[in-house]
Amino acid sequence: MMQVNVGSPDKVDANVFLIDSSNTSHPTFRAWCAVESWALRNPHLDVWFLLTSHALDNTDLLASHLLHRYPNLRVARAPFRLFRGTPLLNLYNSYAWKAESAWPVNQLSNMLRVVYLWRWGGVYSDTDVVCLRPFTLPLNAVGFSDPGAANNAIMGFTRGHAFLMDLMEDMVKHYKPGQWGLIGPAAVTRVLQDWCGASTLAAQDGYKHLSCGNVTVYPRHYFYPLRVEAHHRYSDADSGNYFDKVNTQLHNQALRLPFSSFFLKFYIQDLYYQALRSQFFYQFKLHYTAIYC
Template sequence: MWEVASNIFLVESSCNPQPSYRAWCAVESLSRQNPDAHIWYVITSPMISDGDGLVSRLRRRYRNLQLVTIDQQQLFSNTPLMDVYTAGLWLTNSTWPAVNLSDLLRLALVWHTGGFYADSDFICLANVTTFKNVIGVESVFYNPLVHIALPNSNGYDSLAANGAFHLTRHHPLLHKLMTFLSKNFEAMTKVLKTRCGYHLRVGEECVGVTLLPTSVFYPVAFSDWKRLFQPAPYLHVSKMFPQSALLHAWNKVSHQKPITPGSFYDAIAATYCPVTHRLATKLSQFY
């Protein structure tokens, strides 16, 4: 089932049979913008609700979309994640077990098959199948320790995130990440710095991976997330984000923020996840 040219994965790890419309927008936008890729929405619930008919509509519209459940025990077997999964440390040592499980699942999925992974609070603006062995930088910030260690640098450091990345099957970095994750659930930046040096440089290749600038996957900064929910009557996405393939909506802080007609997010959703947008706005004033 998994042996295909281009895999794109999303994961629903909270055992929720009814993902939010925003999650379905992520699924639809990736399916729409990548018609030649196989989009795998991996769910941990034994069933998915289609009470509003959205799932049926999306599956009819996008033939490249697959909703699948997995045998987690089999997925983690023969990986460094097996012990931490079977011991249940991801479940008992955290206030966010679904997030920890998602971290485990994404690495194991890409390890076995290779492909692109994206969190379900992105909207896909452009085809992502051209990316190979890349990790998106979430933010760039001034770090005085970098300035001390590297006096000739400008002192800026990068935070690499696991929210959107592509890695080929059995990539060595994946094995390092899984090994580290079995002991610490904040792996990406720490592993990269261990392998690539203290100062992560955007655009440079290290351990066979290129760090992409924030403009590619995270064009709206975390500090500016409220902008997504403000009025945007004259939005031109291609002009505003000419270098962006994804747009991150920062669901951790924005999930309770209503999406109103004419807002920034609403306008983008209407274009990039039209089926989801039409149904969501029909059934609810806010979604």
């Protein structure tokens, strides 16, 4: 086991945060896939893979290999004292998100991502999102995932941005343990309604930029160009051609897409060959074919 120590960024607004809040010591290849993609494409940014576990299983040497390969990669433990001085402190201390919710891992992740952006600034990315090219978009932005609705799977903000404070306050106000996403994508959408105007946001089809003060909502093809129903296209014999077509047409900087060995081999090569040597690789392919990576 590799001990995971608490770590804090020494850069402001030049960070990428990915979070595994499941308290596991063995993150999935799916998560490492996302982590490596961000470290590979963005050597100018510090990429933080934040865990709630105190230890990391390095039996397959994957973690040590990636840490050696990418000097901008950091693996650290997320200390819960981060909630001090934020509107989320009472919600976290109440443990309602854990004891009363069917999705405690998701609820904790929703809270942590906002706090990290608020304290240090940069980009947050879910661990089912891969970065295809250097991330050069200006900060203070989210993306449409559907008409009139935004998502929190990818967000970029400068440290201490007012939108993040409004977001934390909204999360506390609207939290209900029995509803998934209420303090996630729904919270981002609610705050955007305040910043942009509810009628203005509702009128958006999701395919155009929207500026609300100094916050930009990017068209859905920037971050969420693929629908869940398209996952099979990455698993058939022609998946490579389909992926190249989508990538060329949309010019996206990040993608939520299903796992495929084609993608790993040609876009995240180190992880592919490391996984190929692992006894878990083919089992992983079997179980995660239809899950974003």
